[in-house]
Amino acid sequence: MSNVLKNSERIAVIDGVRTPFAKQMTTLKNMTSLDLAQTIVNELTSRHYGIEKYIEQLVYGQVILNPSIPNIAREVILGTRLKSQIDAYSISKACVSSLQATINICGAIKSGTIKSGIAGGGDSASNIPFMSPDQFGQWLLNISKTKSFLKKIKLLSKFKLKYFIPRTLSPSEYTTGLFMGQIAEQMAQKYGISRAEQDEFAMKSHINASQAEIEKVMRQHISIFFLEPYDNYITTDNNIRHDNEITKYGSIKPAFVQNIGTVTAGNSSVMTDGAAAILLMSEKKALELELEPLGYIRAYNNTAISVEEDMLMGPSFSIPRLLEQERMSFSDIDLFDFHEAFAAQTLSNITALNSRNFLEKNNLYNKIGSIDLHKVNPLGGSIAYGHPFAATGIRLILQNLIQLKKTNKNLGIIASCAAGGLGCSMLLEVNSE
Numbered sequence: 001m002s003n004v005l006k007n008s009e010r011i012a013v014i015d016g017v018r019t020p021f022a023k024q025m026t027t028l029k030n031m032t033s034l035d036l037a038q039t040i041v042n043e044l045t046s047r048h049y050g051i052e053k054y055i056e057q058l059v060y061g062q063v064i065l066n067p068s069i070p071n072i073a074r075e076v077i078l079g080t081r082l083k084s085q086i087d088a089y090s091i092s093k094a095c096v097s098s099l100q101a102t103i104n105i106c107g108a109i110k111s112g113t114i115k116s117g118i119a120g121g122g123d124s125a126s127n128i129p130f131m132s133p134d135q136f137g138q139w140l141l142n143i144s145k146t147k148s149f150l151k152k153i154k155l156l157s158k159f160k161l162k163y164f165i166p167r168t169l170s171p172s173e174y175t176t177g178l179f180m181g182q183i184a185e186q187m188a189q190k191y192g193i194s195r196a197e198q199d200e201f202a203m204k205s206h207i208n209a210s211q212a213e214i215e216k217v218m219r220q221h222i223s224i225f226f227l228e229p230y231d232n233y234i235t236t237d238n239n240i241r242h243d244n245e246i247t248k249y250g251s252i253k254p255a256f257v258q259n260i261g262t263v264t265a266g267n268s269s270v271m272t273d274g275a276a277a278i279l280l281m282s283e284k285k286a287l288e289l290e291l292e293p294l295g296y297i298r299a300y301n302n303t304a305i306s307v308e309e310d311m312l313m314g315p316s317f318s319i320p321r322l323l324e325q326e327r328m329s330f331s332d333i334d335l336f337d338f339h340e341a342f343a344a345q346t347l348s349n350i351t352a353l354n355s356r357n358f359l360e361k362n363n364l365y366n367k368i369g370s371i372d373l374h375k376v377n378p379l380g381g382s383i384a385y386g387h388p389f390a391a392t393g394i395r396l397i398l399q400n401l402i403q404l405k406k407t408n409k410n411l412g413i414i415a416s417c418a419a420g421g422l423g424c425s426m427l428l429e430v431n432s433e
């Protein structure tokens with residue numbers, strides 16, 4: 001599924017902000033997903049005096065769903081300074097959730113339904129809902145629906161101890177039952193990505209992110225985050241390593257396939273808490289309000305592939321389709337920001353994109369040339385920052401636009417794989433006028 005937004009209809013990214021990203025069960029552990037979402041949307045809107053009256057819709061993505069808050073987007077509206085008349089809905093699309101939230105707002109703007117909206121996404125990996133087994137719920141329902149006292153007693157006697165065994169978020173893919181890390185191992189084997197290459201790539205992610213933090217490249221777009229009881233605050237991501245030695249990476253044991261595996265804690269993204277949001281507007285409305293956008297969303301592509309093998313290869317299908325739509329090749333693109341679920345997954349995608357064989361075999365547009373690795377994730381990626389699933393897409397958009405602007409460049413591509421064989425890519429453009 002593709003969409004090209006013609007120049008005259010570009011969607012302006014007015015501004016964006018994210019929380020600092022924090023490793024699971026660290027500084028943000030006491031913030032629920034809703035706390036993170038409300039805080040970040042409040043922060044975004046408070047940066048633009050009077051903007052609330054122009055916002056017409058909010059779409060918010062989440063992966064770790066809380067059944068007691070089925071529409072978190074609406075709770076964001078009701079718990080912030082935004083008008084209760086603003087439409088809001090929530091979506092869940094694995095790691096591309098906030099990219100899909102962005103695409104939905106773009107679609108609503110393009111169709112003329114709205115002129116301005118907020119897209120966001122985030123997850124708290126520290127606050128995972130635990131559920132009772134289904135049989136426990138049915139047992140309780142049966143008891144409550146039974147009118148006869150004797151029958152109730154009989155049902156009570158059928159209680160089983162296993163009802164106390166909680167179920168929670170599974171780190172494995174539902175259909176195949178495979179862990180994401182196992183899938184990354186499978187891809188590393190198929191695309192010939194060695195452990196040394198993975199470690200090197202992961203270390204580069206940390207080195208680049210560390211440098212970006214020192215240079216405060218993203219500082220304006222990372223909120224100062226006050227921690228309850230509000231006598232303390234954080235401003236930086238806490239997973240970035242500033243002391244990188246390749247020998248340390250090499251000494252970490254495989255995490256998903258014992259002994260012979262190559263995917264480790266060092267070359268994987270970690271479970272993370274965080275949220276992000278962007279303010280989107282039609283180009284015309286932005287001009288009318290005399291707002292200077294960070295940049296524009298020019299086109300995007302959503303792709304789905306099979307889950308049996310290579311499940312995290314979505315970008316390798318999505319990007320050629322995006323380039324074909326735009327009649328472009330890699331040499332036209334100044335900067336790439338790819339989600340790094342695992343070094344093995346990112347490198348497998350880059351290898352496939354650079355392989356004429358792969359493109360031809362999959363009937364993909366093959367006049368795309370090859371990716372210059374120096375243009376990939378120059379500010380670091382998910383391995384260093386962490387990966388609060390539904391926030392990562394918007395982190396990619398922000399990072400890409402800020403770096404394009406800083407380096408006086410114009411066009412960027414961001415891309416992410418997602419569980420379920422999904423992939424999404426976007427073509428971004430800075431305000432070059």
Ligand SMILES: CC(=O)CC(=O)SCCNC(=O)CCNC(=O)[C@H](O)C(C)(C)COP(=O)(O)OP(=O)(O)OC[C@H]1O[C@@H](n2cnc3c(N)ncnc32)[C@H](O)[C@@H]1OP(=O)(O)O
Nearest residue numbers: 094095180248255264265266268269270271341417418419
């Ligand atoms: C969902 C989608 O739609 C698409 C996707 O994105 S798929 C990806 C989804 N995400 C995942 O699957 C999460 C993958 N990651 C994980 O499951 C876990 O991080 C993991 C199993 C790989 C590791 O977990 P863990 O064992 O708790 O790691 P952790 O304790 O932090 O690190 C282990 C050791 O390595 C060390 N280490 C980690 N990174 C290091 C680095 N960069 N340099 C040096 N040492 C490092 C740690 O210090 C630690 O050392 P000690 O044992 O001495 O303390």
